[in-house]
Amino acid sequence: MRVAVCRPQVPFARGGAEIFTDELVTELQARGHEADLVSVPFKWYPGARVLTQAFLWRLLDLEEADGKRIDLVVATKFPSYLVRHPEKRVWLVHQFRQAYDLDRTELGQFGESAEDRALRRKVQALDRVALGEATRLFATSSNVASRLEQSTGLRAEVLPHPPQELDYRCSSYDDFVLSVNRLDRSKRIDLLLEAAALDPAIHVVVAGDGPDRARLEELARARGLDGRARFTGRVSAEELADLYGRCLAVFYAPVDEDFGMVPFEAFLSEKPVLTTTDAGGPLEVVADGRTGLVVAPEASALATAAGWLREHRDEAASLGRAGKAVAAEVTWDRAIARLLA
Amino acid sequence: MRVGYFSPLPPEKSGVADYSALLLPALRKRTDVVVARRGRRRAPRGVDVALYHVGNNPDAHAWIVDALRRRPGVVVLHDFVLHHLAAGMTVGRRDGHGYLDLMEREHGVVGRLLAHGVLDKRIPPLWESRPEEFPLSSFVLEHATGVIVHSRTVRDVARAAGYEGPVWVVPHPAWPVPELDSVRVGEGPVIGCFGVVNSSKRIPELLRAFADVRARHPKATLLLVGPISPGFDLDRRLQRLGLEGAGLVCEGWVDEPRLWALMAGVDACVNLRHPTMGETSGSVIRALSLGKPLVVSEVGWFAELPRDVALAVPVDDREVDILTAALELLVTREDVRVEMGSAAAELARREHDLERVADLYVAALEQAAGGDVVSDAVLREVSDAAAEVGITADSAEASEIATRLAEVELGR
Numbered sequence: 001m002r003v004a005v006c007r008p009q010v011p012f013a014r015g016g017a018e019i020f021t022d023e024l025v026t027e028l029q030a031r032g033h034e035a036d037l038v039s040v041p042f043k044w045y046p047g048a049r050v051l052t053q054a055f056l057w058r059l060l061d062l063e064e065a066d067g068k069r070i071d072l073v074v075a076t077k078f079p080s081y082l083v084r085h086p087e088k089r090v091w092l093v094h095q096f097r098q099a100y101d102l103d104r105t106e107l108g109q110f111g112e113s114a115e116d117r118a119l120r121r122k123v124q125a126l127d128r129v130a131l132g133e134a135t136r137l138f139a140t141s142s143n144v145a146s147r148l149e150q151s152t153g154l155r156a157e158v159l160p161h162p163p164q165e166l167d168y169r170c171s172s173y174d175d176f177v178l179s180v181n182r183l184d185r186s187k188r189i190d191l192l193l194e195a196a197a198l199d200p201a202i203h204v205v206v207a208g209d210g211p212d213r214a215r216l217e218e219l220a221r222a223r224g225l226d227g228r229a230r231f232t233g234r235v236s237a238e239e240l241a242d243l244y245g246r247c248l249a250v251f252y253a254p255v256d257e258d259f260g261m262v263p264f265e266a267f268l269s270e271k272p273v274l275t276t277t278d279a280g281g282p283l284e285v286v287a288d289g290r291t292g293l294v295v296a297p298e299a300s301a302l303a304t305a306a307g308w309l310r311e312h313r314d315e316a317a318s319l320g321r322a323g324k325a326v327a328a329e330v331t332w333d334r335a336i337a338r339l340l341a
Numbered sequence: 342m343r344v345g346y347f348s349p350l351p352p353e354k355s356g357v358a359d360y361s362a363l364l365l366p367a368l369r370k371r372t373d374v375v376v377a378r379r380g381r382r383r384a385p386r387g388v389d390v391a392l393y394h395v396g397n398n399p400d401a402h403a404w405i406v407d408a409l410r411r412r413p414g415v416v417v418l419h420d421f422v423l424h425h426l427a428a429g430m431t432v433g434r435r436d437g438h439g440y441l442d443l444m445e446r447e448h449g450v451v452g453r454l455l456a457h458g459v460l461d462k463r464i465p466p467l468w469e470s471r472p473e474e475f476p477l478s479s480f481v482l483e484h485a486t487g488v489i490v491h492s493r494t495v496r497d498v499a500r501a502a503g504y505e506g507p508v509w510v511v512p513h514p515a516w517p518v519p520e521l522d523s524v525r526v527g528e529g530p531v532i533g534c535f536g537v538v539n540s541s542k543r544i545p546e547l548l549r550a551f552a553d554v555r556a557r558h559p560k561a562t563l564l565l566v567g568p569i570s571p572g573f574d575l576d577r578r579l580q581r582l583g584l585e586g587a588g589l590v591c592e593g594w595v596d597e598p599r600l601w602a603l604m605a606g607v608d609a610c611v612n613l614r615h616p617t618m619g620e621t622s623g624s625v626i627r628a629l630s631l632g633k634p635l636v637v638s639e640v641g642w643f644a645e646l647p648r649d650v651a652l653a654v655p656v657d658d659r660e661v662d663i664l665t666a667a668l669e670l671l672v673t674r675e676d677v678r679v680e681m682g683s684a685a686a687e688l689a690r691r692e693h694d695l696e697r698v699a700d701l702y703v704a705a706l707e708q709a710a711g712g713d714v715v716s717d718a719v720l721r722e723v724s725d726a727a728a729e730v731g732i733t734a735d736s737a738e739a740s741e742i743a744t745r746l747a748e749v750e751l752g753r
Contacts, residue, residue, distance in 0.1 A: 047718060
């Protein structure tokens with residue numbers, strides 16, 4: 001089967017969606033399909049540019065390429081699903097959340113002017129039309145599916161995907177809590193730093209890069225975490241696998257996250273996940289006391305939980321092993337079989 | 342966003358006033374609303390969009406249409422047939438020519454001739470005798486930048502009448518059920534009919550059907566709640582059907598608490614009508630909230646009610662027979678009543694939830710207030726980019742771009 005995987009690309013940025021789509025192409029190819037990635041740059045500001053840039057997808061003709069038919073397209077996140085194709089499958093990573101649940105929050109984009117309000121509604125209208133055209137609609141998590149249904153009335157089948165290919169292993173349960181994420185305000189890495197400030201025994205390693213890095217580094221300095229909080233920046237696959245393999249636990253608590261591959265990556269390294277009650281998608285796999293610890297989104301609660309894991313390493317290992325069993329259930333074989341069925 | 346809000350409001354007695362009293366607080370939680378004083382024909386200062394509630398009663402709505410004519414805005418069309426309103430704003434203001442012109446514009450020369458007949462008192466006023474054949478809604482729609490309707494039926498009728506602007510279907514909101522003690526008016530099954538008692542509510546047909554049912558089920562009671570229209574001789578009809586004093590309770594006009602109490606005490610509600618003016622029914626919405634099974638006419642919005650909630654009776658020569666069968670079913674089958682009642686309550690929760698309705702209003706108003714500016718910005722950027730690479734407005738490429746824009750509702 002000839003498959004075009006569609007994803008928007010914010011130049012110079014790379015995150016979970018990019019990893020997911022790259023892996024999807026690789027996994028499709030590994031199963032004998034002719035798969036390729038179709039990517040269009042995306043910029044969502046200022047003003048109506050979110051619409052005009054989204055509209056670029058609508059002008060693409062992906063019915064065939066170089067004289068050969070493309071059997072189906074798999075669109076992933078806004079605005080790639082505006083693409084036209086008679087066999088359009090959408091595997092929704094997320095909508096343009098600024099037009100939905102992030103509206104009127106500090107992470108929102110649209111102001112209170114009549115134009116901004118209407119702009120937001122146009123984004124919603126685009127979603128209703130473009131997602132409504134999908135011949136099959138999947139969502140990477142229940143959280144994404146329920147947001148979709150709430151906002152558009154469209155129902156998606158929940159289809160999680162495995163995390164990126166890494167040399168997952170569990171070598172030890174050292175003293176540090178690992179954060180793996182883009183350094184973005186919505187990922188709430190400051191919560192972890194504040195927790196470390198409350199308990200001098202907590203060590204933190206923050207892997208990843210992003211626009212919030214300077215603020216987070218300043219926060220770590222201001223809280224006197226020198227020597228206990230290490231910012232690694234973007235790390236190689238081998239370094240990442242090593243960090244996962246050695247950490248005590250993995251912290252992952254974005255605000256109402258779509259899905260997030262980090263919990264699965266932690267689980268495959270037999271590490272428990274430390275998250276919060278408002279984290280959204282991760283709560284579908286992180287069960288408090290079974291595969292990790294779920295606490296209130298407060299530094300003190302996180303500090304207590306991290307301290308408990310440090311004092312109970314056998315239990316931490318046991319939570320991590322239970323997580324591994326959960327992650328093992330999510331395979332590319334199963335995901336691709338459903339996607340192409 | 343600031344909304345100028347034109348509507349009759351309590352203590353004015355009208356369905357639209359009650360509607361606005363219910364909707365306004367929910368709307369105000371979401372956006373800045375400035376209510377226009379009754380009679381004011383200018384939109385309040387600084388509003389981004391004006392919202393006009395329009396129904397068929399000229400006493401309640403003429404000033405609102407006057408304001409709409411000064412400043413176009415979003416019209417909530419509570420009735421599609423606006424002949425009575427149009428007549429009130431023309432003939433009622435000694436503007437016979439205005440009425441002639443309106444009739445000619447919608448109905449051609451025949452319309453103008455009929456209007457002459459009305460003005461010369463040679464034929465009965467059309468707004469009383471045949472309004473549904475001459476809706477005269479265009480004089481309102483032509484000033485509407487968008488229209489909110491309560492049913493798909495009215496949306497389709499507005500489209501068929503040539504309205505090309507945006508139309509949003511926003512269900513009628515449900516009132517919260519008040520704390521109340523229900524009042525039962527009979528020992529056996531009670532069928533309630535709430536609203537004005539007249540022929541267009543199909544009361545003669547209802548009485549005939551009920552008389553038939555009661556002959557077999559003497560404990561059944563029919564409760565009529567609402568004022569009797571002048572000229573509708575209820576007593577004579579009851580006498581003829583042998584229903585006087587037996588099995589029928591007439592309450593006349595009642596206040597809101599009494600209305601709820603009586604409705605809560607019935608086993609099923611009947612709400613029939615023909616012709617329909619494109620309206621919804623506040624009584625039906627209340628009945629849904631209370632989880633009452635319904636019998637309705639198969640017309641307009643009423644025909645859109647799901648079959649597991651309302652038994653639909655066609656308005657044709659089978660009407661009384663089918664109505665009789667429907668009443669018989671509801672009088673005799675408690676299990677059916679329970680099932681339909683729970684589907685009714687679920688429908689009220691799902692479709693007619695006040696918060697949902699207010700969200701839909703805000704969505705419509707936001708699109709109306711800034712939609713054109715956004716569309717213009719999109720079209721400008723796309724057409725500039727196209728022109729820069731030599732795509733001219735009359736080319737096939739430009740036509741394809743326009744098609745693609747329209748597909749995703751980015752065109753104008």
